[in-house]
Amino acid sequence: MNLDQYRHLFPELEEPLRRELQEKGRIVEAKTGQVLLQTGQNIRNTIIVLEGLVKLFREDDQGDEFFMYHLEPGDGCALSLICDRSHHASAVTAKAVTDAILLVVPVEHTENWMRQYRTWYHFVVGTYRKRYLELLETIDSIAFHNMDERLEFYLRRHRDTLGTNVLQLTNTEIAQELNSSREVISRLMKKLSEAGKVRLLKNGIEILRL
Amino acid sequence: MNLDQYRHLFPELEEPLRRELQEKGRIVEAKTGQVLLQTGQNIRNTIIVLEGLVKLFREDDQGDEFFMYHLEPGDGCALSLICDRSHHASAVTAKAVTDAILLVVPVEHTENWMRQYRTWYHFVVGTYRKRYLELLETIDSIAFHNMDERLEFYLRRHRDTLGTNVLQLTNTEIAQELNSSREVISRLMKKLSEAGKVRLLKNGIEILRL
DNA sequence: CAGAAGCCGTGACATATATCACAGCAGGGA
């Protein structure tokens, strides 16, 4: 398989680095719903999304999940970008939301790239900055807002990332990802619907204005 | 003023970079309670703590604050480490908890250092990684835990960072930083006291076992 | 078709947390 077709995702990377990515990396396909990285699992590879959509979750000891953010094509998993040979345990869980294609590079190589390629550490630093800011927004939503606003924030992020007004999500899923309960989401969804902000479809939600 | 006395804080930095820090940076003193960086303010300087303790907050539009984490001597403010000349607006507020001494370097210089000095970008990347993980823990505490556990987490962090079992904090302060209310903290504190986990002093809290 | 599984909606209730009202206590300054 060839990385050239994904060239547009990384316009800034220099040629030699591009060749290394092609040589050292494997291109892997993932099915919808597949877990790419499990909390606690050792990180041996840097993961970069080429196609499809990946969700990152924080997990607690009881297996509850909390949605952090999406990775889109061109995005790398921040934590997996900085790993020395000690193979840190992952602090997050990553799941494919759609069928996805990933670039997987053993951390032995990416560690060296940090020294060799200026554009690589720009990529790494840029990724951290972006995700750090995204976490801040996530903190805002839980620290300062009630569940109704958190739900709206959740829906907006999904609409923006997926680029569609129709979200194929069940209330049960949403409840898990917001660490709430199905019943609560159900009632709030009804309110949103009555307020004309969404329309409830038979298997999904259409966002009208949010 | 001289940076040499803080040499031990940055054992890994190479000599030329150390000299640049000395030349380009200013050493600034801050009083207890002083606001070093305000949400929304443009970031013109990279800030590194040399002495004392600094608290970082996330702020919402109504002026409510939410405690994120501490900066200790040797720590840099993550967001201020990556700033180009566009002078991004700060996403956080920083306050001195004690009298503090800071190293302040205009971002024009640090931007170049990213390219010139390997140890500098190691410092930057390490800082981001550390703070990212710290934010994840903060998210855990709000997403998965009730206020009583959040309070314990808050107290533990303060004990560990300050290195003392006696915290000079008022319930009012704690309530603000957890985005709760004084009365709630007061009641929970009573419970902690009854459980023998803390002792309430006349102006502070002594942590017995947490 | 029958039954199972998964989803949804909803009323009743429990609990955590926020808010309000008020009183007490200590310290500082006029």
Place this chain on the structure above:
DNA sequence: TCCCTGCTGTGATATATGTCACGGCTTCTG
């Protein structure tokens, strides 16, 4: 001394959210 300020404690109450119990609706599968 007296007042003011800031902190604390606590009961009463309101609100948001979580939990339980139930029934109804699809869809799948044997």
